[in-house]
Each structure stands twice: as C-alpha cells, then as structure tokens.
Amino acid sequence: MPVTVITGGTDGIGRALATTYLDRGHDVLVIGTSAEKGNAFLAGAAAAGAGERAHFLPADLSLVAENRRVIAWITERFAAVDVLILGARFHRSTRAETPDGLESNFALYYLSRHLLSHGLVPLLNRAAHPVVLNFGGAGLTGPPRWDDLQLRHNYPGTGALGHSAALCDLLGVRFTALHREPPIHYVLNHPGVVATSFAGEYDPATAAHVDGLRTSGKPVALAVAQILPFLDSPATGLSAVLEGKALPVDTPAFDPEAAAALHEITEKLLADLPVR
Ligand SMILES: NC(=O)c1ccc[n+]([C@@H]2O[C@H](COP(=O)([O-])OP(=O)(O)OC[C@H]3O[C@@H](n4cnc5c(N)ncnc54)[C@H](OP(=O)(O)O)[C@@H]3O)[C@@H](O)[C@H]2O)c1
16 A cells, blocks of 8 residues: 655645545555544544544654654654655744754754655655655745854745745755655645645735735645645656646755755754754
C-alpha cells in the first residue's frame, strides 16, 4: 500500500491532498497541532470507508525535537514513504521565537522541512517512485537575508513566510543534488493565493487583509488540480511550479553554491542546538 505523509494535512491544501490520496488507496498520515482538526480528518476518512488507512499524528513541527520524534514514529510504522508533502505553516505579524531560540517561520516553514526531507530519505528510497512536495517560493520570494536568517532586524511580517519559502527553494536544490541515485523527485510549488484558513496571529491591519484573501483566493480544489500532475509525473530531480506552470530552475534563486552553503549553515545550527 503506498504511503503519503502530509505536514499541514489537517487543513487547507494539505487536507485536500490528504483526501485525494486516501481516495487513491494510499495510507495517509496527516500531521498538525490541532487534535480537533486531526480527529475531523479521521472521522471523514472513517465515514468514507477508509478509516483504517487514515492516520493523525499530533506534533508541533516548529520544535526540532518534535520533527525527530515524527521521523522516528514514521520509521517505526511504515516500510516506505511514497509521497511526502511539506505544507505546515503559521503566519505571524510579529516576530516570535520557538523554545529552541529560532525565529518561528524559519523553524516551521524551513527547518522542519529540512529535517523531514533529509530524515525520511531511507523510507523515500524504499518507494518505487518517491516524490517530495515542498510549498517553496518557486524562485519568486528571495533572495534570502544571508546576514540575518533569523530575521532579527526589520522583521517583514507575513513576508517572513516568503523568506522561508526562498530557503525551501535552496533546500530542494541541495536535496536533489545529494539524492540523485536512486532519484527522489522534489517539487517546489507556489500555489498562488488560495482560499484557506491562513492560520496565524495577525495585527489588525494584516487581519483585515488576510480576511480578504480567505474569500478572494482561488478554491482549494483548483490548487490541488494544478499541483497533482507534477506529483503524478514529476520532472527528474528538481522542479518548480507556479499555479500549475513549470518554471525554470536554473535562475539565481536555485544557485547550487548558495544551496550548499545553506545546507552547511543549517547542519551547524542543528549541531549547536542544545538537545531538548
Ligand atoms: N493559501 C495560500 O494562499 C498560499 C499561498 C502561497 C503558499 N501557500 C503554501 O501552501 C501550503 C499550505 O497552505 P494552506 O493555506 O493550505 O495552509 P493553512 O490552511 O493555513 O493550514 C496550515 C497547516 O499547518 C499546520 N500547522 C500550523 N502550525 C503547525 C505546527 N506548529 N506544527 C505542525 N503543523 C502546524 C496546521 O495544522 P494545525 O492547525 O492542526 O496545527 C494546518 O494544517 C503552506 O506551505 C503555505 O505557505 C499557501
């Protein structure tokens, strides 16, 4: 039975993709913090007769230790991972740090995806045609602030997500360079504005703007229809997709040297963190 793992699978685009892969006969694991949303996913799957293939793991993926626990949990229960979808995010108008001392978007939107991408390689390698979907910036949200990756100065509000998305683009570059054989396809998808919950903590001005996006964004079903072809028949190695259109991955946003540098910075940061 193919296995699909989805962070942020309890809501929005991730939830819709979870239902899609359940309908296709996959075992589907969704990860999020809300037991209420996770249980709603399980109840929906049971009502559709797919309860035994639906799984929910509550975890706060902004914490490094939680990502390691999730990797161990998945490794214990599944022989392989066929599809890994990295979609958890949480907007913040104001800068916040996790208990690990990391900027919250950096931790959830970038570092969690770094840990899960690389940490699940042994299981991805056991799948026949493994693919990773990371909701990155598709080359459109950089450049990274190399001198301030933790966004300590001039925090850009909801733009912090775009900054992490640019780091995710470089994560995809490095990941595919390291895992060429056997190939694990890596799709960086920017879905455009999609009408989802936009979970987050907002100041009043941003809240009003986000309220507008919740209604003006395209339907989740359209976002899913635009991404599925790239998951079903991924280009070899790395691809970048904006609203259903493939974009070039040979632009400066995908610079292999920058990707290698970010990988090294990230591994050093992880090595230097106190074990929690
Ligand atoms: N919607 C758009 O317009 C848009 C535009 C560009 C890019 N994207 C990208 O597309 C992806 C999906 O977006 P979406 O709009 O569908 O998301 P969403 O509806 O806002 O849902 C966010 C998901 O992240 C999970 N999450 C939040 N904090 C978490 C934490 N600390 N640990 C674990 N899970 C956590 C939430 O689960 P719980 O509530 O259970 O914690 C929820 O399932 C994201 O990467 C997003 O940045 C979306």
